[in-house]
Amino acid sequence: MATFLLGTGCRRVRVTFADGLPRDGQELRRRIAELPGFGEMKIKALSAVLAKRIGIEAVREIASTFATLGEVDSREALEHPQALKREWKAKIRAEAS
Secondary structure (H helix, E strand, C coil): CEEEEECCHHHCEEEEECCCCCCCHHHHHHHHHCCCCCCHHHHHHHHHHHHHHHCCHHHCCCCCCCCCHHHCCCHHHHHHHHHHHHHHHHHHHHHHC
């Protein structure tokens, strides 16, 4: 069993792996996918948070390339993902018509 703390201050997270640490991002992806309710989008979003907010480098290979709440740390920072989503939706609507 491997247990360790990540982050600092109020952003500390305790992570426990009963059968040892994942060797790489793909193994972590498999483990997360085994959790109830975790599909590909949630796996990528969670990976983005682990990589970008907590600093776990091994998950960068499976983290999303699109904007997620992993980049958000303030109300101002929320504007960027929301703007990207509005642009994406406008593009989809334009293509549909």
